[in-house]
Amino acid sequence: MSPTILGLSAFYHDSAAALLCSGMTRFALQEERVTRIKFDSAFPSNAINLALESANLSIGDLDQIAFFEDPKSKLDRILTTSSHQNVIASLAETWDQKIHLVDLIRQRTGFLGQIYCFDHHESHAAYAFFSCDVERALVVVAERCVGRTKSSRWIRQAVGFRRRISGDS
16 A cells, blocks of 8 residues: 655745545645745644645654655755855845754654655756656656756656756756
C-alpha cells in the first residue's frame, strides 16, 4: 500500500498543502484561497486542515510530510547569491523558519512521523513527472533568482526519476 503523504509549501509566495493517498492526489489547495491574501506565504494551516478533513483523516493517519525545499540548500543559495545587505535582511526575516523548519512543522501540525525536505528543483520536476501519465520523460527546470539563472534537467524512467544534469548560468 502506498503511503499517505502531506506535501507542504510555505514561507515563500503561494503557500499550499497537497494530500496524496495511494499514489493519487486527493486534495491540493493554496492558502490564499482560504485567507483571501494574495500570494499568502504563511504556514498553510487552513489548507492542511481542509486537506485532512476532505479525506476524513487526522494528522496521525499520515505516513510522511514532504516540504518543497531543503532549508540548508536555501540558506546556501541566499549566502552565495545575495548582496551582504540582502543576506542580512533575508536571514533576519526568516532565520528560525529556515533553520528550525522540521521542528516548526511538528509544532504547527502535531505530526510525529518522518518529514522530508526536498531540493526545490526536484519538487518542480516531481510535479511535472507525477502529474502526467508517461513512463519516460525529460524535464528541464529553469528559474531566475537574484540575477542568477539556475537550471536542472531530470529524467524519468519506469520507476521514479533522477537528476540528470544540472548547471548555473
